[in-house]
Amino acid sequence: MGNNFEMVAKTMYGFEEILASELRNLGAVNVKTGNRSVSFEGDKGFMYKVNLCLRTAIKVLKPLKSCRIRNEEDLYNEVYKMKWEEYISFNNTFAIDATVNSDKYKHSLFMALKAKDAIADRFRNKFGKRPDVDLKYPDLRINLHIQNNNCTVSLDSSGQSLHQRGYKTATNIAPINEVLAAGMLLLSGWDGQCDFIDPMCGSGTIPIEAAMIACNIPANINRKEFSFEKWRDFDEDLFDKIIESSLKKTREFNHTIHGFDKAPSAVRKAKDNVKNANLNDYITIYEKNFFETCKEKDDKLHMVFNPPYGERLNIEMESFYKNIGDTLKQKYPLTDAWLITSNLNALKHVGLKPSRKIKLYNGKLESRLVKYEIYEGSKKAKYNFL
Known part of the structure; x- marks a missing residue:
């Protein structure tokens, strides 16, 4: 249990209880349902397992930091302080996805750019070089979730949405996810x-x-x-x-x-x-x-x-x-x-x-x-x- 850490699985409206049940059946501990999400704990191997096996998850995130922010500068400073060199080097690429539910911060893209600047500046100031952004196939995908003044920075362990199972090469009119x-x-x-x-x-x-x-x-065996x-x-x-x-x-x-x-x-x-x-x-x-x-x-x-x-x-x-x-x-x-x-x-x-x-x-x-x-x-x- 000592190697367990918190994770969050994102899902669609109405599937929270089913996803929680899937997680318990796979062996997750401390399972708690949220709004279109379920938090749980497990180790590294369990993170691999849930990505492979969950049927109703869209993404599995590994939260690194939660903090309160009052403005865009707070976000920049909080992200800048994080030790990103433990996860990537300046030779790697990264991308940031942001979800913003706040009256104060209207544009998720702007908040993602602010966090991107913080990571790039940290590398430039420490090593004289910075990693590039690659929106399609980054080496590290980062998730930013802002709810009012609460900000959570996570690593995205899944990448492309988990509905992309890998078996569908042809779709019809109005395909179902x-x-x-x-x-x-x-x-x-x-x-x-x-x-x-x-x-x-x-x-x-x-x-x-x-x-x-x-x-x-396993749902994602063909991925x-x-x-x-x-x-x-x-x-x-x-x-x-x-x-x-x-x-x-x-x-x-x-x-x-x-x-x-x-x-x-x-x-x-x-x-x-x-x-x-x-x-x-x-x-x-x-x-x-x-x-x-x-x-x-x-x-x-x-x-x-x-x-x-x-x-x-x-x-x-x-x-x-x-x-x-x-x-x-x-x-x-x-x-x-x-x-x-x-x-x-x-x-x-x-x-x-x-x-x-x-x-x-x-x-x-x-x-x-x-x-x-x-x-x-x-x-x-x-x-x-x-």
Whole structure:
């Protein structure tokens, strides 16, 4: 426990409790939920593990310093005092991402530039040379978080957002973010214990995330790199052991995962992405119009999908959503169907009473994740021939 340090995992609105649960399951200690974030403690190996395995985290930060600031000069002075030479040399590159929630400081870019100047000036004054800024592939990515007068300076151990899993080379119109897809699946209670369908699968994100959950495959196993791999104290052998031990915890999946889409271009993209994720054994993608399909087995079925909202697609929404309800009611008995939409008016036309409604955001769009429990019709109707 002596080598443990505090970390903060960032997430999306509504996923804080799921992320906290993921962290506890992986072995985190002192787990505390915040606003779109969860703080926790672990050691270096655990930092590698959470980057590799968390499904609902966007970033994992390692806080270095928290302080109160009254103005931009305070920020400059506090950042200048930090021993940046312990993390990079003047031959390296760095980048600063800033998030500012304050009435006093309006521009996050300006605050990031102020912190950048402080680091550059410290190096120039100490060594006569300074590290360059590289916004795309820096050796050290620094995160600045300012809430009113409170400032936290952290190292970003992830780099690119963790929703960029590495398997998606092709996207469709209005693709769904991988973290959002995984969070929806976990909120829906998906655990791989029955058959699964995404009836409007687009580029295949939801079926892929569903298969990874069902088989307990680490979320970011296909990712090319994490920021911590460029840190001075990076332990490659330890990271290899973490990967190996995480892969040993995968499990077999004895049901089916199907994705439907009526657009040939979407089907091609989804098949490519399934192949990239090495999940061809678990997922089958079909070119089908959901409204012309029906349930093929009498067993329980789990369904999660992201129908069009009308944001970027030209569809008559009311009749489209009525069709969703009719298809579920008439052709998909014994199904738990979950869908996400930001078109709350169109949702009224589904014609089914949702048993759950959860507020989420798809990008900046306020949305609802809703659950419809489709039963097998009344027993009276079923046995009226007696």
